Amino acid sequence: MNAGETPALRLSVLGIVVISLFAALFSRLWYLQVMDSKTFLAAAKQNQVQIVYEPAPRGRILDRNGAVLVDNRYRFVVSLPRQSVTQHPDVTTRVAALLNMSLDDVNKRVADPRYSQYKPVPIADDVTKDVAIQIKEQQDEFPGVEVTRVAERVYPNGALAAHVLGNVGQVTSDELKKLRKDGYREGDEIGRAGVERAYEKYLRGEPGVTKLAVDATGNVLPVALGPPKRPVPGRDVQLTIDAGVQRLAEDSLAQGLEAARNTTDRDSGKKFTAPAGAAVVLNPNDGSVLALASYPTYDPTVFVGGIKQAVFDEMSKKENHFPLNDRAIQGQYPPGSTFKLFTSLAALDKGIIDPRTTVDDQGKFTIKNCLGEQCVYRNAGGLKYGKVNLAGALTVSSDVFFYQLGATFWGQRAKAPDAMQEMARTFGLGSRTGIPLLGEQPGRVWTPADKKRAHEQRPKDFPFGNWQTGDNVNLAIGQGDLAITPLQLSSAYGAFATGGLFAQPRIAARVLDPQSRPVADLPMAPTRQITLPAGSDAVRQGLQLAISDSKGTGYPAFAGFPLASFPIAGKTGTAQVPPLQDTALFVSYGPTTKPQYVVTVVMEEAGFGGSTAAPVARRVWEGLVGAPPGPVTLAGGGAD
C-alpha cells in the first residue's frame, strides 16, 4: 500500500460520508420548514393560547306571578395545582391551615386521580366568602391557589313542584359527541328532567370565553388576545304554574291520601293503602297548567351536585312507591266512571239516545244471547236507581244505563264501529297531550282491532284476542282496555267545559331576561274546536247535578260549598284494578257559567272517587274561589 495515496482515497470516502450527512440535514430542514410548515405553525399557535371557560349561571324558573321556584346559589371552591404539594410545601401548609384541614387531607385530595393532571384539583368546596377573599387578596401568599365561583340550583320552596321543575346533571361524554357543537363542554350542566330539560335552550347561558396567552409552564402572559367574552346568564322561564295553587293541590292530595290510609276498605276489610296519587289544576281556555301535583314527591336538592347512589337506590325501591315518577303525566289509570262523559257524547253523536231516553235501572244488566264468561253486570254496591235519563244517569253514576249503551254500540258496530273509542280519542285520550315534560305517557284507548293485534304479537301478555259484547259493556263505564293520565283527563274535560275548545296543556308561558323583562312569549299550540253533539246540554246538566243534587255522587263532598255563587260540574270515578284496591278519581270544572279551572284528582288504592278524591278536589276549589281551605274530610257513603 502506498502511504501517499491511501489517505487521499480514504479522505474522499470521509468527504462523501460528510456530504451525505449534510444532505440529510438539509432535506429534513426542507421537509419541516417548507413542506409541512403549516402543520407546525398551527401547533405553535395552539401551544400559546389557553381558552378559559367561565360557566354562565342558569336562568331561574318562576311561577306565573313571578315567585322564584328555582334559583341559583354560588359557592366558592378552592383548588390547588398538583405540583404545589411538592414544589411549595409551605403554600400547601398555609392553605391547609386557612381551610381548617389537615395536611394529610389536602394531600389526599390533590392525589385524587379523578381530576386532570393539568388543572388545579378542588380541595375544598363551599368555603366561606371570607376565606375566598383572603386567598384572592393575598395571592402572593398562595401562589397557584385558585378560587372559583360555582353556581348551583337552590329551591326556595323546598319540594314544591319538584316533578315539574326537574333537575340538572353533568353532561355525559356520550352526549358531548352531539352537543359539543352547541358549545357544551366537559363538566357542563344540562337539564335532565322537567322544565330544566324542556327549556334547556333558554335556561342555559352562554359561557364566558377568555383567551389567555400562556407559556410552557402555564404562566399567563400579559399579552392581549382580544377582549374576553363575558358569560351571558341564561334566561328566566316563567311557568303557568301558580305556586299557591300548586301548594294547595299538593297539600290537599297528601292530606286526602293520609285520610284514606285511616279509612277501612269495605271490599277488603283492610285500611286503604293510598300510596300515591296526582292532582291537576288547569285553565281550559288556554291549556295553562296551574298545578301539577304528584305524590309521593321528593326533595329536588338531592340532585344538586349529582345524586348519591344510595339516595337514588332508596328512591327506586318499590316500597317507597317511586317518588321520581310524575304520576300526573306518567301514571296510567283506568278512568272508571269519569269515562261516562265520552260514552254519553258518543251515544248522542251516533243517535243511539237523546236526552229524553230513559233506562230502568234495576241494579243489573244482562247481556242478551250471552256467549262470554260474564253475562250479568251490576251497579257498584248493587244499588237500584229506577228510571233514569242521561242527566240522571250521570248524576247518580248509573252503570246499568251505560252498560246498556255499551251493548247497543256493539250491536250497531257495523254502522258505527268504535264509536266510544273515537269520541275518547277526539278528546285526546290515548295519545300524549304534548306537554313538554319528559316521560309523558299516552294512555290507552283500545279498539277490537288493537286488542287482536296485541294478542297476536304478545299472546303471553294478552291471552284474549276476541272483543265481545262484555268488552264494550265494560268500556262504557271506563273499565277494560283503557288507561288515562290525570293530565289527559283534565284536558279532555276542559275541552268539554269550554264547549269543545281543545287547548294543548302548557307549562311555561314566557321567557324573561335576568332583569325580569319579557324576551319572548312561548307560543301556545293551536287550539282545536270539537263539535259537541246535539243534546250535550243534558250531559252538562248531569255533571252539574252530580255535585249539586242530593243524589249526586259528588254531593257529599261538596256539602256546604258555595255552589250557588260558584257552580261546579264534575264526575266521580272508581276504577277496579284487581288485585289492588280501587282507584279513586274525580274530575271537575267551574264555574259552569264560564269555566276557569279544571280540577282533577286521582288516588291509587283509595276507594270511591266520591268519598276520597272529590273531597281533595273540594279543598282545592275552596282555595281557588278564595275561601280559606279547611282540612280534607272524606265524604261518607257513596257508590262511585
Added chain:
Amino acid sequence: MAGFPGSPGRRANPAAPWHHVDTTLMASVVAIASLGMLMVYSATHKKLQDAGIDSATYLKRQAVFVLLGVGVMILVASIDYRVYRDFAPVIYVGGMTLLLFVLTPLGSTVRGTQAWYQVGPFQLQPSEIAKVVVIVCGSTYAALHRGELDGRRVAVLMAIIGGPMAIVYLQPDLGTALVFVAILMGLLLVAGAKPRHLGIVVLLGVFGVVTVFQLGVIKQYQLDRLGAFLDPAHDQKQSAYNLHQSTIAIGSGGIRGKGLFKGSQTNLSYVPEQRTDFIFTVVGEELGLLGSALLLVLFAIVVWRTWRAAALSKDLYGTLVCVGVLAMFVFQIFENVGMTMGIMPITGIPLPFVSYGGSATLASFAGIGLVLNVYMRRFS
C-alpha cells in the same frame, strides 16, 4: 523567533506560517459564533427580563467565552502542531487526570451529571477538553505507523480513545462519549486501518450498544429519550415533549422565519434546554429556512476547509489531527441539528460555536486552532 507577523527579517520567506492562515475558515467560525451569541440572547433575554435580571447576562458570558475561545484558537495555532506530538504522553496524562478527578468530590454535579469543575463563576467541563486531547494523542499514535495499522495497533488506538470515553460515559454523559466514538472512527478510516478491522470495530460498536441496552447499563432517562426518538407521537407529555416542541419550533419558522426575537416557541419557553442543546430551534423558528440553511452552509464551509487542511497537510499526523477535528464537528453538528429535527435520538450534545457554554466553546475553538495550525504550516 518563530514567524511573528511583521518581523522584518522573515517577510520574504514564502513558507512563513502566518502567510498561509486560512482566513475563510476563521471568518466562517467567527460568523457562526456571532450568530450563536445572537441566538443565545434571543433564547434567554425574555426569561431573564421576566426574572428581573439583566437580559444580556447569558449574552455577555457567551461573548466572554467566544473571546477566550479566539484567544485559545490563536494560542493553539501559534505553537507548531508537531510540538503537541512530542508532548502527547504528557497531554494525555493531564487530560485523563482532569477527567478522573471530576468524578471525585472535587467535581460538581449539575442535573445528575458529575462533569464540572467550579472555577470562580465558571464551570469547566473536562470532557470537552478531553475531546481535543484525544484527537492529538490518537493522531500521534496512529501516525507513528504510517498507515500500517494491524490488529494490535487498532486495539491500542481504541484503548487510547476508549479510556477517556469510558470515564465520560460514567459521568454519565452519553452524548459526549459518542463524540469519542466518532473521532475514533474517523482516525481509523483515514489512518489506514484495514477494512476488516473497521468492520470489526463497527460490529463491536453494535454489540456494545446491544449489551448496554440488554444489561440495563443505560439509565432510564437515556432510554426514554431514545424511545421518544423512535416514536415521538407516543407520549408527548413525557420524554417526547422536547422533540415535539423542537420540531414545532423549527417547522413553524417556515421559509422566512418569525423574525428575530419573535419566536413564540422560544419566547414562551416551550423548548427546553434551548440556549444549549436545542439552540438550533431558535435559528429555525426565528430565522426560518434562510437562517438555518445559512448556518448549515457556514458549518459546511468549516468542514470543507478542515477537510482541505487534512488533504493538504505536510504529514500524516497533521492529516489525522484535522480528520479528528472534522469527525468531532461533523458528528456534533449532525447529532445536534438532527435531534432537534427528529432524525437523531436526543442526547445532550452542544452545537459547536452556537450553543451557550464555556468549555464547549473553548474546545471548539481549540479544534479550529489545530486545523489552522496544520494548514498554515503545510509548507514549513
